[in-house]
Amino acid sequence: MRLRRKLHGLTVNSPAGAAARDYFSLFQIEPAFAIDQARLQSAYHTLLTQFHPDRFAGKSQAEQRAAAQLCADINSGYRILSDEVARAEYLLKRAGVDLRLAEREGVGSEFLMEQIMLRERLDALSASDAESANTLLTEINERFAAAQTEFASAADSESWATASRHWQELCYLAKLIEAAHLRGI
Numbered sequence: 001m002r003l004r005r006k007l008h009g010l011t012v013n014s015p016a017g018a019a020a021r022d023y024f025s026l027f028q029i030e031p032a033f034a035i036d037q038a039r040l041q042s043a044y045h046t047l048l049t050q051f052h053p054d055r056f057a058g059k060s061q062a063e064q065r066a067a068a069q070l071c072a073d074i075n076s077g078y079r080i081l082s083d084e085v086a087r088a089e090y091l092l093k094r095a096g097v098d099l100r101l102a103e104r105e106g107v108g109s110e111f112l113m114e115q116i117m118l119r120e121r122l123d124a125l126s127a128s129d130a131e132s133a134n135t136l137l138t139e140i141n142e143r144f145a146a147a148q149t150e151f152a153s154a155a156d157s158e159s160w161a162t163a164s165r166h167w168q169e170l171c172y173l174a175k176l177i178e179a180a181h182l183r184g185i
Helices: 002-008 037-051 061-082 084-094 099-105 109-124 130-156 160-182
Strands: none
Touching (some): 061 084, 084 099, 084 130, 084 160, 109 130, 109 160
């Protein structure tokens, strides 16, 4: 019963096309691409402390299951909202954007050619060329930051087709950044 009262304030109906729980409401953060990461982290730790399943070990099976589910939602929400690419995707889904359709529409040939060129430069780097590696990583990070800014602007103005294109750019650039890190750059 006590858990139900606590959970009552956290049960939120989400818009069509969104996940079962509205993570922004769960963490009491305004729905936006640009969020206060410190506030998100603080809310995450507060919720985990309050609803961790270990705190309900002596309670009924129903309360234990509810706490375990809420804890899973808290962890999932934190993972999504703390990652820029996942948060952008979540915002698009929350707005009801058909991501498969957006992916079919693509990002444009100019952006794809830039990605091919960046990937080729990354693949051609030698392990001893630290200066070129740092220059390339800086360039990729700058493009990622520009795509973040463009996504945020489009999402704030609810220009979802434009936001979808910038989300895809974020996906491509995040993969490049990951590939660079895997190579030790």
